[in-house]
Each structure stands twice: as C-alpha cells, then as structure tokens.
Amino acid sequence: MRLTLTDEQLALxxxxxxxxxxxxxxxxxxxxxxxxxxxxxxxxxFADLGxxxxxxxxxxxxxxxGGAEVAILAEELGRAAVLERWVACVVLAGGVIAAVATxxxxxxxxxPVAEGRSRPALAHFEGSDSLITVTAKARPAGVDWRLxxxxxxxxxxxxxxxxxxxxxxxxxxxxxxxxxxxxxxxxSPFDTVDGGRAADLVLDDVTAERLGEGDxxxxxxxCIDRANAAQCADALGAMGALLDAxxxxxxxxxxxxxxxxxxxxxxxxxxxxxxxxxxxxxxALLAALSVxxxxxxxxxxxSGARAKIGLLSRxxxxxxxxxxxxxxxSEEMPIGTWFKRLYAFENLWGSTALHLRRYSEVITRPExxxxxxxxxxxxxxxxxxxxxxxxxxxxxxEVRAFLDSALNEETKRAERLNPSFLAHPDIGLPWQAxxxxxxxxxxxxxxxxxxxxxxxxxxxxxDQECERAxxxxxxxxxxxxxxxxxxxxxxxxxKAFYLPRIxxxxxxxxxxYSEPGSGSDLASLSTxxxxxxxxxxxxxxxxxxxxxxxxxxxxxLVRTDDTGKxxxxxxxxxxxxxxxxxxxxxxxxxxxxxxxxxxxFDNVRVPVADRVGEEGxxxxxxxxxxxxxxxxxxxxxxxRALYVRLYRMAATPGPDGxxxxxxxxxxxxxxxxxxxxxxxxxxxxxxMSSVQSGGSPGLVPSSVMKIERSRxxxxxxxxxxxxxxxxxxxxxxxxxxxxxxxxDAVTEDRMVAPALYFNARSQSIFGGSxxxxxxxxxRELLG
Numbered sequence: 001m002r003l004t005l006t007d008e009q010l011a012l013x014x015x016x017x018x019x020x021x022x023x024x025x026x027x028x029x030x031x032x033x034x035x036x037x038x039x040x041x042x043x044x045x046f047a048d049l050g051x052x053x054x055x056x057x058x059x060x061x062x063x064x065x066g067g068a069e070v071a072i073l074a075e076e077l078g079r080a081a082v083l084e085r086w087v088a089c090v091v092l093a094g095g096v097i098a099a100v101a102t103x104x105x106x107x108x109x110x111x112p113v114a115e116g117r118s119r120p121a122l123a124h125f126e127g128s129d130s131l132i133t134v135t136a137k138a139r140p141a142g143v144d145w146r147l148x149x150x151x152x153x154x155x156x157x158x159x160x161x162x163x164x165x166x167x168x169x170x171x172x173x174x175x176x177x178x179x180x181x182x183x184x185x186x187x188s189p190f191d192t193v194d195g196g197r198a199a200d201l202v203l204d205d206v207t208a209e210r211l212g213e214g215d216x217x218x219x220x221x222x223c224i225d226r227a228n229a230a231q232c233a234d235a236l237g238a239m240g241a242l243l244d245a246x247x248x249x250x251x252x253x254x255x256x257x258x259x260x261x262x263x264x265x266x267x268x269x270x271x272x273x274x275x276x277x278x279x280x281x282x283x284a285l286l287a288a289l290s291v292x293x294x295x296x297x298x299x300x301x302x303s304g305a306r307a308k309i310g311l312l313s314r315x316x317x318x319x320x321x322x323x324x325x326x327x328x329x330s331e332e333m334p335i336g337t338w339f340k341r342l343y344a345f346e347n348l349w350g351s352t353a354l355h356l357r358r359y360s361e362v363i364t365r366p367e368x369x370x371x372x373x374x375x376x377x378x379x380x381x382x383x384x385x386x387x388x389x390x391x392x393x394x395x396x397x398e399v400r401a402f403l404d405s406a407l408n409e410e411t412k413r414a415e416r417l418n419p420s421f422l423a424h425p426d427i428g429l430p431w432q433a434x435x436x437x438x439x440x441x442x443x444x445x446x447x448x449x450x451x452x453x454x455x456x457x458x459x460x461x462x463d464q465e466c467e468r469a470x471x472x473x474x475x476x477x478x479x480x481x482x483x484x485x486x487x488x489x490x491x492x493x494x495k496a497f498y499l500p501r502i503x504x505x506x507x508x509x510x511x512x513y514s515e516p517g518s519g520s521d522l523a524s525l526s527t528x529x530x531x532x533x534x535x536x537x538x539x540x541x542x543x544x545x546x547x548x549x550x551x552x553x554x555x556x557l558v559r560t561d562d563t564g565k566x567x568x569x570x571x572x573x574x575x576x577x578x579x580x581x582x583x584x585x586x587x588x589x590x591x592x593x594x595x596x597x598x599x600x601f602d603n604v605r606v607p608v609a610d611r612v613g614e615e616g617x618x619x620x621x622x623x624x625x626x627x628x629x630x631x632x633x634x635x636x637x638x639x640r641a642l643y644v645r646l647y648r649m650a651a652t653p654g655p656d657g658x659x660x661x662x663x664x665x666x667x668x669x670x671x672x673x674x675x676x677x678x679x680x681x682x683x684x685x686x687x688m689s690s691v692q693s694g695g696s697p698g699l700v701p702s703s704v705m706k707i708e709r710s711r712x713x714x715x716x717x718x719x720x721x722x723x724x725x726x727x728x729x730x731x732x733x734x735x736x737x738x739x740x741x742x743x744d745a746v747t748e749d750r751m752v753a754p755a756l757y758f759n760a761r762s763q764s765i766f767g768g769s770x771x772x773x774x775x776x777x778x779r780e781l782l783g
Contacts, residue, residue, distance in 0.1 A: 001374060001388065001457060002381050003285065003682075003689035005072075009384075013072045019049065020080035026334050029081060029195070036189075037083045037196035038159050046086065047116030055091050057098050061111035067226065068384040071233035071288035078237030081337050083196050087234060088155040089113070092227035092349075093120040096164055099219040100175050100212040109162070121160035123151040123178075123201050124220070129354045131224055132217060136203065138167035138174055138210075145169070145176055145210055147203045153348075157199030158189035165201070165208065172215025176208035183207075194344040195337065218295070225298040228349050229287035232305045235313050235345045236277075236284045238338040242320040243273050245335060247781050249324055266323060267778035273319050274777050276312040278704040282682030283308045283675070286373065289386050297375075299362040300678070303355040308675035310352030313342040360671035364651075364661070370644055372464050372636075373681045386685070388457070396461045403469035406434055410738075412470035416645075417737035417748055419591045419755035421473065421762070424736065425508060425550045428474030432505045441503055442479055444633075449487060449495070450503045456688045460634055467637030476546065478502045478509040480633060482555045485572070485625050489613045498574070512542040512556025512575070512599065513622070519544075520772050522557070522622065523566040527601065529558035529573060531608070531615075536560070536573060538581075538604040544766070548597035549584050551577050557618045570618035574610040581605075591758035592735045626768065635709040636681040642716045643677055645749055646670070649720060652746045660723045669719055676712045680705065700780050703773035710763035710770060721757035724750055 005013065023045070032039045046052050055070050056062025070091060077086055094113050097106055097120065112118035126135060126149070136149025147167050157163065163178040163185075180187060184206035189199045247270055250260035260266055283305040290301025317339045321328040328335045346352045362368050377387035388396070414427045422428070435441040443459045445451020454462065483502050486495055501507040518525040527540025538558055548554065554575045561569025575582075581604040587596040613621050650661040650670065660666050683705050687697035697705075721728060727750055734740055737752055764770040 001386055001685065001689060002384055002693075003386075003686045004384075004693045004695065006383065009069060009072055012069060013076065015049075016051075016073055016076040017079070020076055020082065024080045024082060026081075026337070029083060029337070032083050033195040036158065037192070038156060039084065042082075042084055043119075044116050046084070047114070051086065052090055052116050053114035056094050056110050056114050057106075060098070060106050061114040066383065067229055067288040067291040068285075070226075070230050071284060074230040074233035075237035075240075075284070078234035078341070079241045081195075081238065081241070081334070081341055083194075085156045085196060087227055087230045089119055089121065089160075091230045092223060093122045093164055095223040095226050096122055096175060096220065097211065099223055100216050102212055105211060118162060119156065119160050120162040120164055121154050121157045122164045122166075123154045123157065124164075124166045124224075125153050125349070126150060127152045129351050131350050131354070131358075132173070132221055134166050134168055134173055136165065136167040138169040138176060138208070140169075141207070145174075145208045147176055147178065147206045147208050149203050151201040151203075154187075154199045154201050155192075156197065157187055157201060158197055163201065164211065165203065166216075166220065169210075173217045173220065175211040175216050175220065177211055178203070178206055178208045192344065194341045221295070222291075222298065224349055225302045226291045228306050228355075229284075229291050229302050231345055231348060232280075232284040232287045232302075232309050235309050235342055236280050238341050238345075239277050239280055239313050239316050242317060242335065242338045243270070243277055243781075245333075245338075246270060246273065246320045246323050249327075251782065253325075260323075261782040264775075264778075267782055268771070268774045269319055269323060270781055271774040271777035273316050274700060274781055275704050275707055275774075276316045278683065278701055279676075279679040279708065280309045280312045280316075282679045282686060285384070285686070286386075286678060286682050289384060293375075296362050296365075296368060299358050300368060303350075303358040304363075304675045304678055306350065306355035307352055307359055307671070308679055310346045310355070311672070314346060314352075317342045356668060356671050356675075359675065360667050363671060363674040364647065364667075366647075369647055370468060370640065372461075372640075373678065373685065374461070388461075392457055392461060395458055396465060399462055399465045400469070402438070402440075403465055403471070406438075407431070407469050407471060411472060413742065413748070414738035415470055415472045416745070417740075417752050418472075419737075419752055419759045420593050420595050421759065422476045422547060422595070423472035423474045425474075425547070427738075428472045429505045429508075431472050432474050436504055442483070444480070445483065446487070449483075449499050456692055460684070460688060463634040464637040464640075467641040470641070473638075476509075477511045477555075478505075478507065481511060481625055482509045482574075485555070485612060485621055488624060489572075489617075489621050493609070494574075494612065507552050508547065508550055510545045510548040510551035510554045510577070510597075510599075512545060512554045514544045515541060516543050516598075520769055523570070523619065525557055525559060525570065527556070527558050529560050529571060529606070531560070534608050535605045536571075536608065536611070538573070538575070538601040538606060541598055541600045543596075543598045544587070545584075545597045545599050546595055548577070548599050549586060549594070553577055554599070555612070557622055560615055567619040569616055570622070571615050572612040572618040572621045573606050574612065575604065575606050576610075579604050579606070589759065589762070591755040592731075592733075593755070593759070594735070634684055635705070635713075636677065636684050639677050639680060639709065639712050639716065642713065643673065646673075646716055646720045649746055649749050649753070650723065654725065666719070666723060673712065673715050673719065676708070676715065680708050680712060683708070700777050703776045706768065707764075707770050707773050713763050714760045717753070717757040717760040720749075720753045724753060728754060 053062045054065045058064035097109050138145045138147050165176045165178050184204040186202040187199045189197055192198050253260045287302045287305035290297050320335055324335050327333050373386055374388050375386050376393050442451040443454055443462050447453030515525050529536040529538045554577055556573050556575055557570050558573055559569055560571040581602040583600040585598045586594050653659050690697050
C-alpha cells in the first residue's frame with residue numbers, strides 16, 4: 001500500500017499549479033466564457049505540456065498514466081476553474097475510444113487527440129438520471145449504420161470534430177462515430193451553468209461508423225466511472241480554492257475593529273470547511289484508485305466518492321458564499337465561479353442521489369459491507385495503491401484463524417451487549433491474558449518492551465480483524481496511554497517494573513487529567529502536590545476517571561508550582577490506587593453504566609520515584625500522551641463492525657414481516673454513513689502511509705479524524721436507536737446485559753441499541769472535545 005505521492009506525481013502537481021497560476025487568471029476565464037467556453041490557444045498549450053496525452057494509452061501516442069495522475073491534473077484544473085473540458089474530451093471521450101475501438105480505429109483516432117488536433121465528444125446521456133440507459137436506435141445499412149435519437153448535454157459538442165454516439169443495436173449497446181457536419185445531425189448549443197458550453201443533439205437517420213464491435217455496455221460504464229473519478233478530483237480542487245479564498249478574505253476583512261478570522265464562530269465554520277475538504281481528499285483518492293477495479297469496486301469507490309463529495313462540496317461552497325457576505329454574491333468575486341462549478345459537478349454524469357443509490361446497492365451486499373478498503377494483489381511502492389502484499393495477506397489469514405478459534409461466543413456476546421466504550425474488566429482481562437500468552441496483546445509496542453514489533457499495516461489489519469471477530473475493547477489507558485509515556489519519559493526502573501505488569505494485566509491504569517473546574521482547559525488544573533522529602537503529598541480531586549473503581553494505579557497531572565504560566569508547574573505522577581487517603585465516588589452515565597468516577601485525594605503520599613520526567617515537565621508529557629488518545633489508534637474497524645450490526649438489525653424482518661432496510665429514507669441515510677466510514681478509512685490509511693514513508697499525518701488530518709470518528713459512531717448508533725419501533729422505550733435495570741438470559745443476536749442488538757446511542761454522545765467530548773479539535777484546525781488555517 002502507498003498513498004503518498006511519488007516524486008514524479010509531485011512534479012506534475014507543482015508544474016500544473018504553477019502553469020495555471022501564471023497563464024489562467026479570472027480575467028482570461030471571463031474572456032473565454034464570453035467566446036463560447038473554449039480557447040484553441042489554451043488547448044494547444046495543454047497539448048504542448050503533454051496533458052492531452054496524459055490519460056491515453058502509450059501505444060496510441062499517449063503517456064499511459066493511471067487514475068492517480070489523472071486525478072492530480074484534474075484537481076489543479078478544478079482549482080484554476082479551467083473552462084476547457086479536459087475530462088470530458090480526453091478522459092471520457094478518449095477513454096471510450098481506447099476501450100471500445102478496434103486497434104486500427106484507435107491508431108487512427110487517438111494520436112490526433114493527444115496532439116490537440118482532434119476533439120471528440122461523447123453523446124450518450126438522454127435526459128434521465130441514469131448512467132447507462134439509452135433509447136437512441138442504430139440499424140445496419142451495408143457497411144455503415146443509421147442512427148436515430150436525441151442526446152442531451154454533449155459537453156463542448158459545438159467545437160467537437162467527432163461525436164461518439166451511443167445507440168441500441170441488435171447485439172447490444174454500441175458506440176458510433178458521427179461527423180457533426182453530416183446530413184441529419186442537428187446540434188443546438190447552449191451555455192452551461194459553470195461558464196462553458198454544451199449542445200443538444202438530434203439524429204435523424206444519420207450515417208455512422210461503428211466503433212469496435214459487440215455490446216459496449218460494460219466498457220462504457222467503466223469509462224464513465226473513470227471520468228467521474230476525475231471529476232471528483234476537479235471538485236476537490238474547487239473546494240480547496242474556495243477554502244483558500246475564504247480564509248484569505250476573512251484575514252483581511254475587518255469588522256468591529258478586528259479581522260473576521262478572529263471571531264471564533266467564523267473560525268470554527270472555516271475549520272468545518274477544512275474537515276469537509278480532508279474527507280473529500282480521501283474519497284477522491286479512493287475513486288482514483290478504484291477505476292481499474294471490477295464493477296463492484298468502482299461502484300463503491302467511484303459512486304461512493306461522487307455521493308460523498310457531492311454533499312461535502314455543496315455544503316463547503318454554501319459556507320464560502322456565506323462567509324464572504326454580500327461580496328460572495330457578487331460576480332466581481334471568483335467565489336461564485338467555483339460555487340457554480342460544484343453545482344454542475346453534482347449534476348454531471350449522474351446526480352449525487354443516483355450515485356448514492358448505486359453505492360447503496362453494492363454496500364448492502366454482506367461480502368462488500370464487511371470488507372476493508374485494502375485489497376489483495378501485487379503490492380508496489382512505486383505507485384499509489386491500496387493493495388496488500390502477499391506477506392500481509394498471509395498475516396491477515398493467520399490473525400483471522402486465531403481469532404475464530406480463540407475468541408469464544410460468551411466473550412463475543414458480552415462485548416456485543418456492552419454499551420460502554422471499554423469492556424468490563426471481568427470480560428477484558430481474561431481475553432488480555434489469552435493475547436498476552438500469544439504475544440499479541442500490545443500491537444503498537446516495540447518488540448524490546450514486549451510488543452509485537454509489527455508494521456503499521458499489520459497493526460491496521462490486526463485491528464480490522466479484531467473488530468470483525470468481536471473482540472472486547474480492553475486496550476484503554478494502560479496499553480495505549482501510560483505505556484507510551486513510560487517508554488519515552490520513564491526511568492529504566494519504571495519501565496522494568498510497570499511495563500510487564502501492564503502487558504499481563506496485573507496493573508489496570510486510570511487517567512487523572514480532568515478536574516471539576518478543568519476539562520478542556522487542562523492547564524487550569526488545581527490538584528496540588530507538595531514535596532516532603534522523598535514523597536509528594538497530594539490534595540484535590542480528579543473527575544471522569546474511566547474505570548477508576550477497578551484501577552490499581554492512576555497516572556495524574558498535579559500542580560507542584562503556582563508561579564509562572566499555568567502550563568508551568570505541572571508534574572506527572574504515578575499513583576497507587578490503594579494508597580490511604582483516596583476516595584472514589586461513582587458517576588453513573590446516561591446509558592446507565594458505571595464507567596466514570598470522581599477520585600478524591602486527601603493527603604495521599606506518592607514516592608518521588610513515581611514521578612515521570614522532571615518536576616514541572618508534566619505539560620510536555622501530557623501533550624505527548626494526548627497524541628495517542630486523539631489520533632494514535634485506528635477506528636475504522638470498530639465503525640465498520642457497528643455498521644454491520646446496524647445492517648443486521650435493519651435487514652431482519654420485524655414482527656409484521658417488514659424490513660427497515662426496505663425504507664428508502666433509511667437506506668439513503670445508511671448509504672451516506674457508509675461513505676462516511678470509507679472516507680474515515682482513507683484518512684487513516686493516508687496517515688499510516690505518511691508515517692511509513694517517514695512523514696507525519698499533520699495536525700489538521702489528525703483532528704479531522706478525531707472529529708469524524710466521533711460523529712460517525714454517533715450517526716450509526718442514532719440511526720439504529722431511532723428505528724426500533726415501540727421497543728425503543730424498553731429499559732433494562734441490569735446494566736451488565738450479558739448476565740440476562742441469552743436471546744438471538746438481532747434481539748440482543750436491539751436490546752442494547754438505546755444505551756449505545758446514549759453512550760456515543762461522549763465520543764465528541766472526551767479526548768479533546770470536537771470544539772477543541774476545530775480550534776486546533778482553525779489555528780493552522782488562520783493563526
């Protein structure tokens with residue numbers, strides 16, 4: 001797997017952006033729009049740069065580049081709002097010739113396209129919101145064919161020298177070559193909303209030559225998918241341009257004596273635009289890497305991207321207009337140009353609604369529903385890909401076989417009925433012991449400390465397989481939080497003592513960060529630690545302490561100095577929860593579970609030897625730890641497991657025999673959530689690829705992932721809980737639901753659904769609330 005651009009791809013992106021910035025300003029764009037949306041000189045320049053050859057096969061004068069390179073160039077064309085329809089002519093019409101034509105036809109037709117001497121246009125769509133429905137008719141007439149029918153929205157048809165017309169023949173759907181000047185052809189040009197031009201086409205018994213032979217339905221659909229993937233990248237470029245323009249404008253525009261970019265309400269709205277942009281980036285990449293797949297792969301990757309980016313781009317564009325105020329409504333500003341371009345995108349080659357329906361048809365197949373975006377095949381590091389190596393595929397099989405044999409039904413049932421985000425220790429610790437014996441308890445730990453030493457890809461696969469199997473979620477504060485801190489900042493004695501106990505489960509750790517007056521504002525904490533000889537004396541309290549009533553130890557931030565900045569004087573201590581002076585008060589959550597606690601410290605003595613790092617270094621350590629809590633783990637496997645559960649509930653007939661899944665409103669929302677999960681998976685995989693190549697995911701993608709993971713989990717549990725019927729009101733006083741008599745899996749899924757919905761509200765609060773994440777993004781965007 002590789003999702004980071006190669007040096008050649010970076011060069012293509014940078015050169016395209018530079019050339020377009022130098023030669024294609026909005027003044028020139030207005031001039032081109034006024035003269036019909038096409039400039040022959042611009043097209044000749046594209047040919048000189050090799051852009052017209054980029055997507056065409058090498059054997060016919062092209063460069064033979066794949067979906068990734070096509071997407072890179074398309075994104076820059078969208079960013080610059082280029083009017084000349086490169087995707088429609090080169091990627092779509094040129095692609096149809098390459099896919100359908102005989103070798104002799106392709107040799108004659110494609111080199112002139114690559115050189116800019118020929119501009120074919122596909123005449124396929126007939127007005128209905130369909131990708132493949134055609135009513136135009138073709139009948140043989142000697143060596144030629146005669147065509148009758150009507151086509152709509154033939155992009156740049158008024159400047160095309162060759163029309164590729166689809167029509168129904170006796171042997172299936174065919175593609176036919178028609179010259180615009182032959183008798184019986186009527187082209188009616190019209191302006192399009194994005195500033196270009198198109199034409200309606202009427203064919204009245206027109207003479208044509210067939211392109212290739214036999215039914216072209218499958219090839220044509222694949223070409224349309226390829227073009228739609230490129231249009232996703234074009235939309236991504238327009239979205240990026242809108243965000244850049246909006247942030248620049250709000251930094252300069254002063255109201256009430258300060259720039260608009262300083263108002264938090266506006267900052268967070270722009271941060272939300274950045275969230276949408278990052279999601280769209282992931283989906284555009286998925287589309288580009290799906291174009292060479294089978295029909296199901298393309299339906300999921302391309303139509304999923306079209307549906308997701310359609311909604312994202314619409315909302316982002318609307319926000320851009322709003323944040324520009326009245327100026328955004330003026331033709332003087334380029335904002336409306338991108339706004340209308342994105343509107344056109346949503347209605348070109350299948351509407352957003354059509355692509356969502358197509359996505360829903362494939363994602364509701366169980367074999368697709370449960371599948372990862374990683375694909376088996378020959379992995380290469382020389383090009384962008386989502387393939388697993390043979391070694392990783394073998395590892396996946398090994399993990400799946402172990403989990404299928406080792407994870408018993410009682411444990412899986414207990415986890416399925418657990419509304420909390422962590423397993424009860426009575427369930428989690430025995431499973432931890434099994435994994436410890438196997439050597440798999442700490443996938444992210446280095447081998448030197450007892451971890452697996454696995455690659456990031458193996459860790460990702462392991463997480464996906466554990467969620468598929470229904471593993472209890474036991475890796476909380478112990479394995480994922482305090483352990484990395486000890487490895488980085490702990491003394492050798494601390495590592496030697498604590499890390500083995502964490503691995504075995506002998507120690508269960510709680511986190512002591514939040515206080516009654518210090519939640520997101522962590523630096524304002526007031527729990528005090530005063531040094532007396534070889535001990536610190538602690539007084540104060542911590543709150544929202546997850547599983548504190550089961551914990552044997554706590555890591556906590558305490559204040560050892562009141563002078564200086566509030567981030568100073570904070571120290572990181574390790575506390576024995578059996579120490580005298582500790583009192584624990586339970587906090588019952590709205591889902592009825594006892595997960596959280598308030599912990600009081602009354603003259604609690606902690607040895608100085610249990611201080612991590614230097615006195616006053618707690619803030620630095622805390623920030624390091626929060627990186628793991630907020631972005632250092634995978635969530636895609638869990639989200640997909642919850643999604644599968646939702647499907648199982650919706651697909652099972654109720655008492656009256658009806659299925660929730662058959663409700664079109666439910667199915668549309670279900671499909672939208674599926675695209676959300678795919679977008680999150682792409683963000684996770686892209687971050688993983690960046691780290692593997694020696695880079696970093698960056699603050700914005702990390703915060704975006706934290707935000708979106710919480711929202712998707714809330715979306716899934718909400719949709720499940722709101723489709724229970726009268727059973728939604730049933731409540732169970734027994735909070736350890738696996739203690740109740742066993743019923744069938746779907747009944748038990750429905751039984752726990754309301755509590756899961758209630759519990760999921762916490763996902764956007766803990767680990768740095770979504771509002772904190774939006775402010776992190778805003779600082780990166782706006783300062």
